[in-house]
Amino acid sequence: MNNKIRVRFAPSPTGHLHIGGLRTVIFNWLLARRNNGKFLLRIEDTDLERSKPEFVDSIVASLKWMGITPDEDIVIQSARVPEHRRIAKELVAQGKAYYCFCTQEQVIERHKKKFGEADIYIKYDGACRERKTTEADLLDPHVIRFALPTNLSSISWKDLVRDDISSETDQLDDFIIIRSDGMSMYNFAVVLDDNYMGITHIIRGEEHVSNTPKQILLYNALDYVLPLFGHVSMILGPSGNKLSKRDGATSVLEYKQMGYMPDALFNYLVRLGWAHGDQEKFSRIELIDLFSIEAVSKKAAIFDQTKLDWLNGVYIRQEAAQDIWKRMVEDIVHPIFKEITWDDTKIYAAIDLYKERVKTLKELAAELLILYGPTVIYVEQDMAQWLTPNTVEPLEAIVEALQNVSEFKSAEINATIKELAKTLNLKLVNLAQPIRLALVGKSSSPGVFELLELVGKEESIKRLKNLIMYLKQ
Secondary structure (H helix, E strand, C coil): CCCCCEEEECCCCCCCCEHHHHHHHHHHHHHHHHCCCEEEEEECCCCCCCCCHHHHHHHHHHHHHCCCCCCCCCEEHHHHHHHHHHHHHHHHHCCCEEEECCCHHHHHHHHHHHHCCCCCCCCCCCCCCCCCCCCCHHHCCCEEEECCCCCCCEEEEEECCCEEEEEEHHHCCCCEEECCCCCECHHHHHHHHHHHCCCCEEEEEHHHHHHHHHHHHHHHHCCCCCCEEEEECCEECCCCCECCHHHCCCEHHHHHHCCCCHHHHHHHHHCCCCCCCCCCCCCHHHHHHHCCHHHCCCCCEECCHHHHHHHHHHHHHHCCHHHHHHHHHHHCCCCHHHHCCCCHHHHHHHHHHHHHHCCCHHHHHHHHHHHHCCCCCCCHHHHHHHCCHHHHHHHHHHHHHHHCCCCCCHHHHHHHHHHHHHHHCCCCHHHHHHHHHHHHCCCCCCCHHHHHHHHCHHHHHHHHHHHHHHHHC
């Protein structure tokens, strides 16, 4: 591939950017970066009723969070509609398009009369194709239709993902390119804008395969250079059905709020339909070096939440605590950011202690909030497993032992508690688990001695005494 590749992502601002769209963005971006090309963004806002400025903002914010920004100014499709109309009129003048005054009701009525009520695939019958149109006629409501070439039986192209594709032209009719309200139809606007932007490779979802024959016809009629097309397969849910909101079809910004790392989500989505051996984790530099659109699978990909969570945990563990904290503050909304008064050193120590155990930054924030306290909420199931009225005496012994620890560091705490276990003739776990329950209310946590050091001597003893009081009630 050459170094003049220009690709684009062209969403309609009728909703937020979702996972499927983001993967298409990533494939386009990697293709451009791999070949020293350009990645561009076009907002297709000609559906005036459904397009909303807030969705434009959401799409741009989603891409920015993912570290993907267009290499040139964003193109707004609605701003180009006057140019679309001008070119449509040129096609009419060349005999490649024509004005049509038929209403939809008239088209349907003629079709039913000719083919019967059972034929639900309505095709335009070309009634206005040979009509001579005057300036006065154009005062009446009308559309502009593309005049389908009569000498073509099929349209074929070499798809970058799906190999050879062919479509019979008898499935097409003289389709509308300008609506009666003067707005461009999708296929016409796409061709004009892609040519205007110099797009060389169109990488998009497989749902657009059916649009490609119409677009190829328009490219040919307009004498534009035909780009290369690549249609990537859908992302399916675990059941094999279309991805639903329940199993992953949520907006990209929701993944941000849920505490996913953008590099982890990027990495995961690339692997949904593309592979390099058995390697699972890639840096962006590696992906730029290795990616090719021809290696994208023709098969639909299955979204696996468990795998995404695992990969996100891998990315969290490799990140420095201060960078994790910065991303948590920027990306997620959580009560801990209003409540916590620890200094940075203590926050970073807590993150380092817990980051090995979480899958998302939101989970991490929840663990830090539990650790911060000050109120410990006990998990009854864990309490029943590890505590009895007889636990009070060992807990009181732990309090006394910790009060005598001069340097409240994990190594000295470790030695103290182990010595106490020998003295009391108890297994270490029978002291460690009650300490955990006192500190964080549950029996699962990082190392209990590191936890004691982090919480601090005064607060640790306070929480142990609170648990003793609880058990005495």
